[in-house]
Amino acid sequence: QVHLVESGGGLVQAGGSLRLSCAASGRTFSSYAMGWFRQAPGKEREFVAAINWSGSNTYPADSVKGRFTISRDNAKNTVYLQMNSLKPEDTAVYYCAAGTGWGPGSHAASEYDYWGQGTQVTVSS
Secondary structure (H helix, E strand, O other): OOEEEEOEEEEEEOOOOOEHHHHHHHHHHOOEEEEEEEEEOOOOEEEEEEEEEOOOOOOOOOOOOOOOEEEOOOOOOEEEEEEOEEEHHHOEEEEEEEEEEOOOOOOHHOOOOOOOOEEEEEEEO
16 A cells, blocks of 8 residues: 655746655555646546656656656655646646556556545646
């Protein structure tokens, strides 16, 4: 069992930056690939970025490529999402997730077994 807690969300102006954190507890954090997803009101959950167990491979969605960076610190059991050049369309609840697989399917929510409660990000225009 893995327990995930996100933090770092908030209100920011367009063009600004935020860094989200996701702290994990429970089984060995470094055994899991980690992902970030988001869900805006009235929309389906959307993949944002993923990172493999060691942090040597990352996989950002096209919509955030060049603006968002996913990273992890296995010593701190934490995964991060650095978000720069934020846009109003980035407004959503952001969720982190943990899964045991890694590969072409790592953009799919079904690949992840554990989810955090989410943190709200609001970008004003």
